[in-house]
Amino acid sequence: MNILVCLKRVPDTAEAVVIPDSTGKDIVKDRLTFSINEADNYALEEALLLKERFGGTVTLLTVGPKPAEEVLRMGMAKGADTALRLWDEKFIGGDYFTTAKVLATACQTLPYDLILTGCMATDDGYACVGLTIGAILGIPSAIYVSKIEIFDRRAKIYRELEGGFYEVKELGLPALFAVQTGINTPRYPSILGIKRAAAKEIKVLDAKELNLTEADFQTKTELERLFIPIVESKAEFLQGEPAEVATQMAKIFKEKGVL
Amino acid sequence: MSCIVVLAEHRQENLRDITFEMLTLAQALARQMNLKVQVLYLGKNNEANAETLANYADEVIVVEDALLANFNSEIYRKVIVSTLAEHKPSLLLLGHTAFGTDLAPGLAYDLNLPLITDCIEITYEDNRIVATRPLYSGKLNARVYLKQPTGVLTIRAGTFKPTDTKLAGIVKKKPLPAELKTGYASNFIGYEEAPTTGIDITKADIIVAVGRGIKEAKNMPIVEELAKTLGGELACTRPVIDAGWLPKDRQVGSSGKTVKPKLYIALGISGAFQHISGMKQSQTIVAVNKDPNAPIFNVAHYGIVGDLLKIVPLLKEKIKEIKGI
Numbered sequence: 001m002n003i004l005v006c007l008k009r010v011p012d013t014a015e016a017v018v019i020p021d022s023t024g025k026d027i028v029k030d031r032l033t034f035s036i037n038e039a040d041n042y043a044l045e046e047a048l049l050l051k052e053r054f055g056g057t058v059t060l061l062t063v064g065p066k067p068a069e070e071v072l073r074m075g076m077a078k079g080a081d082t083a084l085r086l087w088d089e090k091f092i093g094g095d096y097f098t099t100a101k102v103l104a105t106a107c108q109t110l111p112y113d114l115i116l117t118g119c120m121a122t123d124d125g126y127a128c129v130g131l132t133i134g135a136i137l138g139i140p141s142a143i144y145v146s147k148i149e150i151f152d153r154r155a156k157i158y159r160e161l162e163g164g165f166y167e168v169k170e171l172g173l174p175a176l177f178a179v180q181t182g183i184n185t186p187r188y189p190s191i192l193g194i195k196r197a198a199a200k201e202i203k204v205l206d207a208k209e210l211n212l213t214e215a216d217f218q219t220k221t222e223l224e225r226l227f228i229p230i231v232e233s234k235a236e237f238l239q240g241e242p243a244e245v246a247t248q249m250a251k252i253f254k255e256k257g258v259l
Numbered sequence: 260m261s262c263i264v265v266l267a268e269h270r271q272e273n274l275r276d277i278t279f280e281m282l283t284l285a286q287a288l289a290r291q292m293n294l295k296v297q298v299l300y301l302g303k304n305n306e307a308n309a310e311t312l313a314n315y316a317d318e319v320i321v322v323e324d325a326l327l328a329n330f331n332s333e334i335y336r337k338v339i340v341s342t343l344a345e346h347k348p349s350l351l352l353l354g355h356t357a358f359g360t361d362l363a364p365g366l367a368y369d370l371n372l373p374l375i376t377d378c379i380e381i382t383y384e385d386n387r388i389v390a391t392r393p394l395y396s397g398k399l400n401a402r403v404y405l406k407q408p409t410g411v412l413t414i415r416a417g418t419f420k421p422t423d424t425k426l427a428g429i430v431k432k433k434p435l436p437a438e439l440k441t442g443y444a445s446n447f448i449g450y451e452e453a454p455t456t457g458i459d460i461t462k463a464d465i466i467v468a469v470g471r472g473i474k475e476a477k478n479m480p481i482v483e484e485l486a487k488t489l490g491g492e493l494a495c496t497r498p499v500i501d502a503g504w505l506p507k508d509r510q511v512g513s514s515g516k517t518v519k520p521k522l523y524i525a526l527g528i529s530g531a532f533q534h535i536s537g538m539k540q541s542q543t544i545v546a547v548n549k550d551p552n553a554p555i556f557n558v559a560h561y562g563i564v565g566d567l568l569k570i571v572p573l574l575k576e577k578i579k580e581i582k583g584i
Contacts, residue, residue, distance in 0.1 A: 131360075
């Protein structure tokens with residue numbers, strides 16, 4: 001089984017302060033660290049597990065300038081076979097669709113039975129690039145996939161719904177699944193894996209090599225600006241050393257009659 | 260006259276709240292843009308749902324067939340594209356839900372329309388549709404606009420109040436074209452509920468909830484002991500479930516449980532909207548988080564900026580003192 005995995009390098013912002021930069025279209029990144037987008041990391045692990053079970057290859061793809069190779073090397077350190085980086089100055093200013101177009105075009109040059117992506121990126125949170133790739137390629141797809149069973153040329157999948165339910169469905173391969181976090185337990189790379197991956201060549205494809213033209217970079221949506229949301233109400237903050245705030249909070253619990 | 264189309268969302272023929280929330284938005288935009296509000300309902304024969312929806316729209320288009328009883332994005336996509344072929348809508352609204360996100364990218368592609376997802380506000384400014392959508396788990400918002408007058412938008416659940424503006428619309432039934440009855444590669448098998456461990460956190464008066472800020476499995480006893488001291492139940496956010504530190508029936512949020520306890524203590528939880536939607540109705544909300552800008556503080560009544568690993572053990576001791584245990 002040949003599997004393609006789309007990865008995105010994103011800033012770690014779960015516990016960081018995030019503010020718009022001077023262009024208003026991006027964020028201040030100089031103090032941030034970067035890693036594989038959380039859901040993409042689960043997609044990568046799922047691909048490695050399927051490869052261990054059914055054989056075949058795992059090929060990684062990402063769209064981004066040179067630093068994006070970090071996530072490809074991490075993926076290869078864990079066991080992916082090859083990686084492609086897709087980049088051209090022309091990609092700058094693209095939207096979800098132009099990104100999906102670039103990825104889908106690269107996927108078309110490779111043999112595949114399955115394409116895996118994360119369900120959503122933790123930075124822009126569009127949750128639509130994966131399934132747009134599927135639409136461009138004309139293959140069945142599903143999002144929030146939290147279990148995959150493969151038999152013959154079909155897949156039985158569990159799709160996470162609201163309220164603790166799953167939609168169970170079956171579809172034919174090749175297919176694209178945008179996986180939900182928690183579908184597996186992502187592994188850590190071995191030291192040997194990291195060394196081997198560092199020596200591997202990463203092929204870079206630009207717009208010309210992908211046969212993409214100006215028309216492919218015309219966006220139909222435009223980011224106007226980013227801004228810090230206006231907060232309507234805010235918590236009353238308890239001030240002081242840990243011991244002081246713990247005392248204040250316990251007092252509040254007593255006043256509220258929960259103790 | 261062109262229209263704003265709202266795709267009705269239902270699960271097993273039960274209309275979901277998001278449908279009425281989208282209608283609030285669609286009605287407001289339709290007034291501004293001088294358009295009609297049309298609801299598109301795909302399902303098996305269900306007069307009651309069609310009548311209900313007609314109260315809030317100018318027109319309800321119903322496509323009925325047993326094949327449409329349960330959501331299947333492949334089938335729904337083809338049927339919707341075929342139904343909208345005659346009169347292309349100005350705007351097509353879907354929920355940013357498990358249903359809408361599975362359908363919207365393919366629909367937008369087939370209809371050759373741009374897509375903006377997870378919208379929390381849509382405005383009509385200078386003949387342009389502008390969407391506001393959150394990024395970085397709600398730490399920032401973005402204003403994104405459509406560069407053409409038409410598009411597909413997915414709307415975040417719980418953002419708009421369900422509509423109460425009556426429009427007295429008409430119901431139009433359309434049969435499913437014969438050519439759309441077969442030839443699908445996917446089939447719906449059923450719905451399954453996540454396994455339960457016998458604990459029902461929705462019944463608890465006190466909930467101690469833990470998020471990513473707990474860092475490691477070995478820190479879990481710290482919050483377990485606080486829950487025990489308070490006589491409450493332990494709950495958590497999605498990353499804790501993903502890590503396998505607590506079972507799925509302890510998850511609070513849109514893909515887990517919705518809770519309304521007397522006291523909700525959020526520890527190391529940044530406050531992704533999926534989590535907030537499951538706990539915002541709690542009577543008293545207390546949050547401990549390292550990041551003073553964490554969205555959890557926007558719904559919390561009391562906040563502590565700090566490390567839960569330091570604060571929680573001290574808090575437990577104080578509670579023991581007060582309780583005399």
